[in-house]
Amino acid sequence: MKKFQPRPGFVVQAYRFALDPNATQERALRSHCGAARAAYNWAVSWVQASWAQRAAEETYGIGEEELTPWRPWSLPALRKAFNEAKRTDPRFAPWWEENSKEAYSTGLANAAAAFDNYAKSKNGKRKGRRMGAPRRKPKRKARLSCRFTTGTIRVETDGRHVTLPRLGLIRVHERADSLHNRIAAGTARILSATVRHERGRWFASLQVETKREIARVARPDTAVGIDLGVKHLAVMADSTGEIRYEPNPKHLEGSLKLLRLHSRRVSRRRGPDRRTGQKPSKRWEKANAERGRVHHQVANLRTDALHKLTTRIRAEYGIVVVEDLNVAGMLKNRRLARQIADAGFGEIRRQLTYKGRRNGCSTVVASRWYPSSKTCSNCGAVKAKLPLHVRVFDCDECPLVMDRDENAAHNLAALAATDTTGTGVAGDLDTQPVSKPRGADRKTRATRSGHKAGAGRAGGATLPHQRREEARDRTQAEALTLW
Template sequence: MGGKFRARPGCVVQAYKFALDPNAGQERALRSHCGAARAAYNWAVSWVTASWWQRKAEATYGIGEEELTPWRPWSLPALRKEFNRVKSTEARFADWWQENSKEAYSTGLANAAAAFDNYAKSKQGKRKGYRVGVPRRKPKRKARLACRFTTGTIRVEPDGRHVTLPRLGTIRTHEPTVKLLDRIQAGTARILSATVRHERGRWFVSLQVETAREITRVARPDAVVGIDLGVKHLAVLADSSGEIRYEPNPKHLDGALKLLRFHSRRVSRRQGPDRRTGQKPSKRWEKANRERNKLHHRVANLRTDALHKLTTRVRAEYGTVVVEDLHVAGMLRNKRLARHVADAGFGEIRRQLTYKGRRNACPTIVANRWYPSSKTCSNCGATKAKLPLHVRVFDCDECPLVMDRDENAARNLVALAAACTTGTGVAGDQGADTAPKPRGADRKTRRQRPGRNTGRGGRAGGASLPHQRRKETGDRRQDTEAQPALW
């Protein structure tokens, strides 16, 4: 089907995701493959950790280190070799392992190998982020249904409405696959793998494709935009030409809360499942639960659609985008803000802006987490020591500027892009706030006068250098400036 794929220097790997409409038999096969992946994962976790517990028990008997049970490896080749040895004899696999593709078991073993690698790197301090614990078995009621195919027959059918997967056969898609089919027939795309997943009440297939993508020129390649995310307004955009744009927050979850409360009360009044007593749910409970889940899925789909439209529109217009490094996990610990922050999707906005910028070869600048964009005056550069969240208007103490705090923050983010390239302006003089604190000092913002920290209004004046300011204030810290991350 189509011409032969011709690799080009501009080839990228991207995914094409389509909803599926499987029949009853195909859905049973999909669930069987995903269950096989979960069973292989649980077997790998149990097989590796069994040697850990055995060594721990032997150590209590006074057995020397040399005589302890050897560690079992968790690399993918080792797990595959051991699994192929025991799959025909072990009781949990002997009767049904032949019903599914070998790719289902490879999916579970690969996930287990990655989980143990993440745990080892986290324990050794080689992995960023939160501490990763020992991999645990996946319970059937909570595990996400997913399976990945890397070999076998994976193709998009010429009719544009079906995909073919190994052992699953030809499955109808809910939406046309013409977008990918045209690239494959033109010889500019090649399918690498396919992943089936059950989420939001539907089955999806994600086809990982190597394709030749041409760089699309944005409408204003020299323009810079600073984006301040918030709850009142989803985003406040300030560009280098001085234009300000407010993006309203759709608040999809807030609009559905009244109906969600009604459905939740109806579900709670019917006979649901109880694992302690083995009680099965009634038909009326299952029907009510489906209606409630359908509403949750609709809210999630609306949110995803709105975020994609926003980020695509921004990336198609501006050449450089400046965003903040928000501590979203910390915001979710605030019980008064958690629901609104989660509904806004701050982390997803930054992720989409970053990868969509790579498509057009446009940079994304991420401001330092401790950069006081809301507390700094965008006119004179003075910095407030405190600015509570309930104060929505920024009133500068040094100049007559009175402005919405979100608009002021967006203007400061635009200045950050200029500071990255020229080394001047408000954003370039944040070394005093971002330098290492060997004595354990806090990260509180100190009040700064405009003469010490010039902004866009004082950029032409004689701004003092960072090491000169430290000498005047008697600060002995190293002359270290925190550079924002640039992709």
């Protein structure tokens, strides 16, 4: 699907509201989200059925021309197949008319995206760790979510209700007058709505095309380098030499004692057991809900603090320099994983990026292999080693002695000028010209023989169920050559 392009002078922005549905509306919300999950599972099973059928036919020696054809996973193809099956398939025939068509379209779109990501990952065209084939979503683990793109989606004139297709009028927890006023003035237009159950509540996220003026920052020509850490959440050094320390609130650490108390209370009560079919007791459900409220409170406090921090930074500085941290690798450190996850390094970078674009400012990303902590901010000398427990940077070439985080922040701030010189140690987030690590000139996953671009049948990828056919073809070709 093509990405929506807003009109000139407009941006696409999300307005998120907590909902207060009644019992009937909550049942309808859960039914729509369950329909989306059922459609996703149907699409995954429908596509992978052809894979299993071809594998079985190969064991009988059936030729390539006579094998069952591959089933496509594009969204139009899935929609066409689903519309043919929903009236006769016993999994949908009794109840599919109870929900909006958008619920099923949500599941089919998610399945198409999952297969595309799988093919791109196998072909080496997708960043991150390699993805496996899509799997069915179990009911007890699936996140309740549904997206509406057509039908009646509006904010009512009273500012206290939203209208969604097939769900009708639902009360919002906080007033939505700001969005309604924009829509009434003609400066905003609702594109879609997504309902989701998260942290014990229902939320409606309205995707809106709105006219937004670029906010003028206080110091547009000043660059700031931000070094994220656990002792201090952020150490900021700007190009004028000013240094700021942002304390780490450590929301989770402050609630660990209470969480242990609730966890012990939950463990003493009779919980569910899927192996024996045992149902949880009412006291277990009550204790588990109390423990969940503590987790939700911690998550809300963290989200609020990060938004305030990133908004304050973006309102003051025109250029922000951050590091490309390997957060997934840092979480493997069992001694610091809890503190790193509680700090939210990835969320800070994400918010700084989109808020900078909203203000017309730039975000410079330092290379993951740039030694910001090991480099002297005074003379530029680089240390060979600097263990994590050494918190003070003592330069071997000059008399500089400084806190290591402050030294790293100064080095990051200096990269703002390097970004325009093309040295390759930093780059704007849109272009990402980063320096190459050691061994980057070697063959990558995308260039190895088993993952050549354009190989395979689906989206240019060689999938696991297709490798058997390629191996068989190679064997036949070698046999013919020898013969």
